[in-house]
Amino acid sequence: MEALQLKQTVNKAFAPLFTVLKRYYILMGGRGAGRSTAASQFILANLTGTEFFRCAIMRAVHKDIRHSLWRELRDRAAEQGIEDALHITDNDMTMSYGKNLVNAVGFRASSKEHSAKLKSLANYTCVVIEEADEIGEQEFMVLDDSLRTIKADIKIILLFNTPPKSHWIIQRWFNLIPSGTDGFYIPVLKPEMEDDTIFVYHNHKINLDNIDDHTLKRYAAYEQTKPDYFHQVIEGLSPETVRGKIYSGWRQIDEVPFEAKLFRYGIDFGWFPDPLVLVAIYYHSGGYIIDELLYGNEIPNKTVGETILRHSNKVPTVADSAEPKSIAELVSYGVQAIGAEKGSDSVVYGIKMVADLSISVTKRSTHVWKAFENYAWKEDKDGNPLGYPDHAWSDPMDAVRYPLEDIINTLNPDQEKRDERKSERARREAISTVRDDTGLMD
Numbered sequence: 001m002e003a004l005q006l007k008q009t010v011n012k013a014f015a016p017l018f019t020v021l022k023r024y025y026i027l028m029g030g031r032g033a034g035r036s037t038a039a040s041q042f043i044l045a046n047l048t049g050t051e052f053f054r055c056a057i058m059r060a061v062h063k064d065i066r067h068s069l070w071r072e073l074r075d076r077a078a079e080q081g082i083e084d085a086l087h088i089t090d091n092d093m094t095m096s097y098g099k100n101l102v103n104a105v106g107f108r109a110s111s112k113e114h115s116a117k118l119k120s121l122a123n124y125t126c127v128v129i130e131e132a133d134e135i136g137e138q139e140f141m142v143l144d145d146s147l148r149t150i151k152a153d154i155k156i157i158l159l160f161n162t163p164p165k166s167h168w169i170i171q172r173w174f175n176l177i178p179s180g181t182d183g184f185y186i187p188v189l190k191p192e193m194e195d196d197t198i199f200v201y202h203n204h205k206i207n208l209d210n211i212d213d214h215t216l217k218r219y220a221a222y223e224q225t226k227p228d229y230f231h232q233v234i235e236g237l238s239p240e241t242v243r244g245k246i247y248s249g250w251r252q253i254d255e256v257p258f259e260a261k262l263f264r265y266g267i268d269f270g271w272f273p274d275p276l277v278l279v280a281i282y283y284h285s286g287g288y289i290i291d292e293l294l295y296g297n298e299i300p301n302k303t304v305g306e307t308i309l310r311h312s313n314k315v316p317t318v319a320d321s322a323e324p325k326s327i328a329e330l331v332s333y334g335v336q337a338i339g340a341e342k343g344s345d346s347v348v349y350g351i352k353m354v355a356d357l358s359i360s361v362t363k364r365s366t367h368v369w370k371a372f373e374n375y376a377w378k379e380d381k382d383g384n385p386l387g388y389p390d391h392a393w394s395d396p397m398d399a400v401r402y403p404l405e406d407i408i409n410t411l412n413p414d415q416e417k418r419d420e421r422k423s424e425r426a427r428r429e430a431i432s433t434v435r436d437d438t439g440l441m442d
Contacts, residue, residue: 062106
């Protein structure tokens with residue numbers, strides 16, 4: 001088919017997306033820069049061209065694509081007056097022109113479900129990931145490895161607001177330099193990444209013609225009312241710590257002390273993209289110690305059971321009650337597995353309970369510690385907390401919360417120690433009494 005003639009006015013800041021050939025295109029920065037507009041213009045230009053083009057528009061959760069990048073793409077087609085020339089299926093979120101195709105693909109059907117079959121993207125030439133900071137590194141690696149067509153050059157385009165310095169995207173692609181604002185950094189592409197990556201870093205200041213005065217005033221006001229939000233989300237700087245961080249005051253220790261007592265195991269089940277997490281919880285000197293035993297994708301329950309039995313099976317294992325079959329399987333292996341109690345507001349209740357505890361984390365528990373540093377409250381588009389945690393980093397924190405809740409709800413560790421000492425004294429006294437009565441004195 002012949003190419004359709006388009007008259008798109010593209011912001012020159014995003015010209016490299018159209019003119020420079022690389023594999024990765026990172027469009028990152030503050031709000032209002034027009035990244036989604038530029039990406040939808042790029043998609044439409046290639047969809048209606050003569051070169052082979054097959055593109056997936058993606059987000060972490062499939063349904064979220066409908067009111068974001070898919071809406072942008074529909075708007076661009078309407079602006080160009082070419083909707084009748086395209087084959088559009090709204091239900092499936094697909095758009096085609098001849099042999100060229102664009103369709104929506106979610107990494108997950110919902111926030112806690114398994115990933116899409118990314119192997120089906122092997123013949124795609126382009127992937128555009130909106131809110132790419134919501135994607136885990138393992139998910140991205142699986143996607144990246146799946147794209148291998150030789151029909152055209154492959155482009156992977158990531159759109160997102162600048163995340164904290166601990167985020168895997170920052171650590172993989174960027175160096176950080178001081179911004180002049182305490183606790184915030186300017187990301188700079190690492191020299192070794194320049195061969196295959198284009199970095200476009202902007203905020204709303206490059207897109208003023210398309211932003212109304214009320215929005216600009218609101219953005220400016222955030223500098224006083226929500227400075228952390230302003231510097232990260234509006235300006236596009238990378239913060240030292242995540243906004244809305246849930247836990248604080250945890251400390252790292254080299255290892256579990258010999259005299260610490262094992263109280264529980266905790267499991268958050270997962271497969272892919274969400275990992276399975278197994279931790280051991282110890283009590284020592286008035287506080288709790290977290291020791292990470294297993295973390296990863298596609299770990300079978302048998303491996304979990306063997307790990308617990310090899311470690312010690314003298315205490316209960318508290319697991320996510322949403323997977324009763326997995327709990328039953330662990331029980332069949334001889335594990336004292338029980339489901340965590342859940343109810344309305346149980347997550348927030350449990351978080352408050354854990355927040356009051358003194359907690360240490362062993363140095364080998366790298367995933368638990370990273371989750372602790374990044375676990376935060378979910379926010380709306382204006383930085384207001386929504387009253388529940390962001391799903392990102394929740395897996396290790398859930399594995400920790402389940403057993404700690406169970407301990408607090410059922411045991412008083414200090415009282416248990418006193419009871420043990422009292423029982424030991426009673427046992428010794430009983431032995432002494434027997435010896436006195438039988439004449440068997442030491």
